[in-house]
Amino acid sequence: MVTINDVATAAGVAPSTVSYVISGKRSISPKTRRLVEESIRKLGYHPHAGARALASSKTNVLALVVPLRTDLNVAVVMEFVASAVTAARAHDHDLLLLTKDEGPAALQRVASSAIADALMVMDVEAADPRVPMLIALDLPVVLIGVPDHPAGLSCVDLDFTAAGSACVAHLAELGHRSVALIGPSPAVYRRGTSYATRFLHGFDAAAKSHDVRATNRPCAHSYEAVSACLDDLLAADPDLTGLVVHNEAVLPALLSDLRHRGLRVPEDISVVAVCPDSMAEHHPVALTTVAIPAEEVGAQAVEMTMRRLAGHTTPEVRLLGPRLTRRDSTAAPRA
Amino acid sequence: MVTINDVATAAGVAPSTVSYVISGKRSISPKTRRLVEESIRKLGYHPHAGARALASSKTNVLALVVPLRTDLNVAVVMEFVASAVTAARAHDHDLLLLTKDEGPAALQRVASSAIADALMVMDVEAADPRVPMLIALDLPVVLIGVPDHPAGLSCVDLDFTAAGSACVAHLAELGHRSVALIGPSPAVYRRGTSYATRFLHGFDAAAKSHDVRATNRPCAHSYEAVSACLDDLLAADPDLTGLVVHNEAVLPALLSDLRHRGLRVPEDISVVAVCPDSMAEHHPVALTTVAIPAEEVGAQAVEMTMRRLAGHTTPEVRLLGPRLTRRDSTAAPRA
DNA sequence: TGCCATCGTCGATGCGCTTCGACAGCCTTC
DNA sequence: GAAGGCTGTCGAAGCGCATCGACGATGGCA
Numbered sequence: 001m002v003t004i005n006d007v008a009t010a011a012g013v014a015p016s017t018v019s020y021v022i023s024g025k026r027s028i029s030p031k032t033r034r035l036v037e038e039s040i041r042k043l044g045y046h047p048h049a050g051a052r053a054l055a056s057s058k059t060n061v062l063a064l065v066v067p068l069r070t071d072l073n074v075a076v077v078m079e080f081v082a083s084a085v086t087a088a089r090a091h092d093h094d095l096l097l098l099t100k101d102e103g104p105a106a107l108q109r110v111a112s113s114a115i116a117d118a119l120m121v122m123d124v125e126a127a128d129p130r131v132p133m134l135i136a137l138d139l140p141v142v143l144i145g146v147p148d149h150p151a152g153l154s155c156v157d158l159d160f161t162a163a164g165s166a167c168v169a170h171l172a173e174l175g176h177r178s179v180a181l182i183g184p185s186p187a188v189y190r191r192g193t194s195y196a197t198r199f200l201h202g203f204d205a206a207a208k209s210h211d212v213r214a215t216n217r218p219c220a221h222s223y224e225a226v227s228a229c230l231d232d233l234l235a236a237d238p239d240l241t242g243l244v245v246h247n248e249a250v251l252p253a254l255l256s257d258l259r260h261r262g263l264r265v266p267e268d269i270s271v272v273a274v275c276p277d278s279m280a281e282h283h284p285v286a287l288t289t290v291a292i293p294a295e296e297v298g299a300q301a302v303e304m305t306m307r308r309l310a311g312h313t314t315p316e317v318r319l320l321g322p323r324l325t326r327r328d329s330t331a332a333p334r335a
Numbered sequence: 336m337v338t339i340n341d342v343a344t345a346a347g348v349a350p351s352t353v354s355y356v357i358s359g360k361r362s363i364s365p366k367t368r369r370l371v372e373e374s375i376r377k378l379g380y381h382p383h384a385g386a387r388a389l390a391s392s393k394t395n396v397l398a399l400v401v402p403l404r405t406d407l408n409v410a411v412v413m414e415f416v417a418s419a420v421t422a423a424r425a426h427d428h429d430l431l432l433l434t435k436d437e438g439p440a441a442l443q444r445v446a447s448s449a450i451a452d453a454l455m456v457m458d459v460e461a462a463d464p465r466v467p468m469l470i471a472l473d474l475p476v477v478l479i480g481v482p483d484h485p486a487g488l489s490c491v492d493l494d495f496t497a498a499g500s501a502c503v504a505h506l507a508e509l510g511h512r513s514v515a516l517i518g519p520s521p522a523v524y525r526r527g528t529s530y531a532t533r534f535l536h537g538f539d540a541a542a543k544s545h546d547v548r549a550t551n552r553p554c555a556h557s558y559e560a561v562s563a564c565l566d567d568l569l570a571a572d573p574d575l576t577g578l579v580v581h582n583e584a585v586l587p588a589l590l591s592d593l594r595h596r597g598l599r600v601p602e603d604i605s606v607v608a609v610c611p612d613s614m615a616e617h618h619p620v621a622l623t624t625v626a627i628p629a630e631e632v633g634a635q636a637v638e639m640t641m642r643r644l645a646g647h648t649t650p651e652v653r654l655l656g657p658r659l660t661r662r663d664s665t666a667a668p669r670a
Numbered sequence: 671t672g673c674c675a676t677c678g679t680c681g682a683t684g685c686g687c688t689t690c691g692a693c694a695g696c697c698t699t700c
Numbered sequence: 701g702a703a704g705g706c707t708g709t710c711g712a713a714g715c716g717c718a719t720c721g722a723c724g725a726t727g728g729c730a
Contacts, residue, residue, distance in 0.1 A: 001447075003716060014680045019718060026719095029678060046447040050394065051716035053385025054685045061431075068417040075409050082403040085432050094450065095432045096396075097420050112336075112381040115429065223619055249617075252587040256594075256619055282584075284558055284591055338686055349710045354688060361689095364708060386686035389715050 002043045010039040022047070053114065062088050062305060063096045063116035065107070067123035073248050076276055076294045077122070080144070083298030084120065091306050093117075104133045111137045118305045120144065124155075126194040140308030142301050146194055152315050154308065156300045159319035160195045163290045164202025164244075166322045167272045170288070171242035172210035175332045176270065179207065179242035180233045181216035182250060185225075189218055199246050199274070213237060221249035227257050234261075241269055241333040248275040255283055266331035277325065286327040293320055337378045345374040357382070388449065397423050397640060398431045398451035400442070402458035408583050411611055411629045412457070415479070418633030419455065426641050428452075439468045446472045453640045455479065459490075461529040475643030477636050481529055487650050489643065491635045494654035495530045498625045499537025499579075501657045502607045505623070506577040507545035510667045511605060514542065514577035515568045516551035517585060520560075524553055534581050534609070548572060556584035562592050576604055576668040583610040590618055601666035612660065621662040628655055 008015040013032060020026040021036040028036075039045070053059045064084055066077055085095040096116050098106050100123060107130060110116050117139070121130065124145035134141045135152055143155045164181075171179050181203050183189070184196050200216060207214030215236055219229040229250075233240060245251060251273060255265065263269050265285050273280070273287045276294060280287045300318060343350040348367060355361040356371040363371075374380070388394045399419055401412055420430040431451050433441050435458060442465060445451050452474070456465065459480035469476045470487055478490045499516075506514050516538050518524070519531050535551060542549030550571055554564040564585075568575060580586060586608060590600065598604050600620050608615070608622045611629060615622045635653060 001449075001716090004718095005716080015717080016681075016719075017679060020679085023718080026679085027677065032678080044443075044447065046444060048389065048716050049448045049450045050385045050388025051685090052718080054383070054389050054687085054715090055717040055719080057685080057718095059385065064432075068413075068420075074413045078403075078409045078413055081432070082434070085403075085434055086436070089434075089437065097399075097416070097430045097432050099417070099420055099424075101421070102424065108379075109381060112379065113384045114336075115384045221617065223617075252591075253617070253619075256591055282556065282558070282588070284588075336686090339688095340686080350687080351689075351711075352709060355709085358688080361709085362707065367708075383686050386715090387688080389685090389717085390687040390689080392688095392715080 001048070002045050004045070004047065006043055007036065007039045007045050010043060011035045057114070059114060059117050060092060061094045061096050061116040062302070063098055063110050063119050065098045065100055065119065065121045067100045069100075073275075073292075075248070075279065076292055079276060079278075079294035080122065080298045083295040084302055087299045087302035091302065093306075104130045107133060107137065111139050117309055118142070120301050120305060124194065126192040126197065140305055142305045142308070144297060144301055146198075146317065146319075148194070150315070150317060154304050154315045154317070156297055156304060156318040157195065157320070158293060158297065159321055160198040161202035161205075162319075163274060163322035164199040164204075164246075165206035166202075166290055166324050167244040167274070168203055168206035168210060168212060168214070170272060170324055170326070170330065171244070171270060172206070172212050174242075174270065174330060176212065176242040177333075178213040178237050178240050179244060180214070180237070180240055181244045182229060182233075182247060182254070183216055183218040184247045185220040186218045187220075196246070203244060219247060219250055221247065221253065223253045223257070226250050226253040230254070230257055230261070242330075243269060243271045244274070245271060246274045248273065248279060251275070251279070251283060251287070255285070265329050267334065270330040270333070272324075272330055280325070280327060283329075285329050288325065288327045288330040290322045290324050293323070296320060336383070337380050339380070339382065342371065342374045342378055342380050345378060346370045392449065394449060394452050395427060396429045396431050396451040397637070398433055398445050398454050400433045400435055400454065400456045402435045404435075408610075408627075410583070410614065411627055414611060414613075414629035415457065415633045418630040419637055422634045422637035426637065428637075428641075439465045442468060442472065446474050452644055453477070455636050455640060459529065461527040461532065475640055477639045477643070479632060479636055481533075481652065481654075483529070485650070485652060489639050489650045489652070491632055491639060491653045492530065492655070493628060493632065494656055495533040496537035496540075497654075498609060498657035499534040499539075499581075500541035501537075501625055501659050502579040502609070503538055503541035503545060503547060503549070505607060505659055505661070505665065506579070506605060507541070507547050509577075509605065509665060511547065511577035512668075513548040513572050513575050514579060515549070515572070515575055516579045517564060517568075517582060517589070518551055518553040519582045520555040521553045522555075531581070538579060554582060554585055556582065556588065558588045558592070561585050561588040565589070565592055565596070577665075578604060578606045579609070580606060581609045583608065583614055586610070586614070586618060586622070590620070600664050602669065605665040605668070607659075607665055615660070615662060618664075620664050623660065623662045623665040625657045625659045628658070631655060 004015045004018050008018045018036050021028050088095045119141045122144045124143045124147050126148045128147050131147050141153050143153050145157050146155045188196050217229050265271050273289045277291045280289045339350045339353050343353045353371050356363050423430045454476045457479045459478045459482050461483045463482050466482050476488050480492050481490045523531050552564050600606050608624045612626045615624045
């Protein structure tokens with residue numbers, strides 16, 4: 001292993017000088033800098049992460065807690081993780097992966113072992129048991145999602161309330177008078193996942209203000225569940241012409257079931273989906289969507305984390321405005 | 336921060352004794368052990384990871400290199416990651432996530448900074464440029480996938496050759512005389528991803544030995560591509576009755592396109608898919624599959640890594656036997 | 671020419687832990 | 701009853717780095 005001493009010797013300077021060249025925390029003459037940098041390159045020197053962590057109390061590692069259940073959107077999680085790790089690397093940090101399954105204890109462990117400099121937590125529930133503990137930790141924490149009482153924690157998420165409203169507004173403006181929301185599986189609601197509730201609020205509020213009939217129903221992602229869900233919704237209102245789908249997993253089943261029923265999209269029924277843009281085109285009819293900006297959320301989460309690490313101590317809550325992209329699955333209802 | 340000294344003082348012993356209690360590397364009297372363990376619990380002591388890494392040259396971190404492209408199977412990657420992190424935690428290790436995008440340099444960095452104790456690399460290509468570098472590293476490395484020249488690296492993967500054969504064998508046994516393989520997108524072949532080629536070999540070999548007509552075609556996962564692909568295959572052989580799909584992403588499009596053409600599954604055409612079991616039921620007709628055992632591969636990869644870390648130096652190549660589960664998408668062809 | 675401020679570099683120290691050799695007490699064994 | 705072997709514990713050294721105070725050299729200014 002090549003150490004800072006080797007570099008120092010090779011460059012004919014003191015180890016501390018090498019350290020200062022690397023960190024830039026003291027001014028160095030151009031000549032010395034060049035000398036040192038050359039030795040570093042020639043020897044292939046990489047500072048020992050453990051030693052560095054010990055001496056500086058910084059690990060340059062961000063911990064990310066992800067949900068690993070498969071009943072929620074795997075593609076979104078992946079997209080988020082991908083963007084987070086890329087953003088972290090851009091800031092010279094690495095990403096440590098933790099699972100939600102390990103519970104609050106894992107967060108304690110990571111914090112008190114000084115394994116990571118900060119925590120990013122996905123899939124936050126309205127009354128998440130991890131929140132009190134996270135507040136007690138003296139690490140920077142950024143939540144992806146917004147709990148009921150963030151109390152001092154930074155949060156970033158899509159503005160699901162606005163997203164719910166945007167979907168209804170779009171349909172209302174096309175002339176629809178009756179719309180239904182197909183939501184996440186009942187388990188998601190039961191868990192108190194806050195985005196589901198927030199979306200529903202926005203949906204209901206916009207329905208009221210646009211004077212549109214609105215119903216909603218959670219839906220698991222099996223073919224039977226989807227079919228039963230459509231039965232219910234159409235029975236409740238045979239004049240239903242607009243569907244808002246806040247559950248990417250049911251889309252294939254939903255579209256195929258609609259066709260079975262002889263309902264064409266968008267001629268007979270319009271569909272707005274909440275899902276990643278990348279998913280919109282992978283259907284027989286390109287879907288009008290409100291995008292889930294997983295990539296942007298990931299990047300923002302990392303950016304907020306870096307700000308906290310840089311000393312910016314005031315917590316912020318960032319809600320990203322929804323972006324509705326009109327494609328081929330929505331149209332004016334037939335008179 | 337609570338250190339080993341605090342624990343030692345509280346327990347009335349030397350710091351080294353505390354260390355030995357934790358590591359179990361020397362015998363400790365029951366009395367002392369109890370004393371120390373109580374102090375640890377009372378103080379909430381967690382060893383400082385950096386200090387530990389510095390002193391022992393062990394980080395208890397495994398690095399996992401994942402592909403973050405979305406043109407390949409996101410669900411499989413996630414499942415693999417989930418199982419790897421879980422298995423790693425079971426061995427008291429954490430998982431650091433790296434992306435393939437960072438290239439070989441990232442591997443160098445992780446190795447020479449002593450950030451992780453071992454590397455696990457997914458999505459290995461037949462002539463992967465990272466392989467020579469990985470061999471040069473003196474870290475334990477486990478590849479998920481098998482390159483042409485593993486030369487001293489451990490590998491684990493589904494036996495795709497056997498999987499390809501199994502699919503054909505199943506169809507042949509049902510009485511099909513003409514089958515086609517719908518493969519991964521052309522980009523995957525272009526990249527030289529070895530599992531695609533191996534699967535094809537198995538497919539062809541079994542077709543020959545079962546005396547079955549066989550064609551194959553790569554296919555991107557857009558609706559147009561799928562449609563064009565079916566056009567080609569059916570034009571080439573109108574008597575085609577069996578489809579092997581080695582590309583989960585096209586399944587929804589494929590099934591819906593078949594229905595459009597008036598081809599019923601399995602009455603008119605049988606379909607065997609290679610995909611995770613969890614995906615088999617999420618289609619209008621439950622799919623006969625050869626499972627991609629992402630979870631088992633992940634667990635095995637971690638286990639192999641731990642063996643290397645424990646001193647087992649001989650590299651091994653483990654190919655997991657394919658498991659075909661018959662569901663509703665395959666049947667005997669109509670006479 | 672002499673003094674002081676500034677810049678660039680150096681040594682020393684300590685971060686928290688593991689590990690090695692040392693050693694005190696005890697039990698055997700002839 | 702003395703010699704030797706264990707067992708359990710301790711103290712010290714050092715892992716590789718960041719950081720702080722010190723200090724020599726250089727330049728500016730009077």
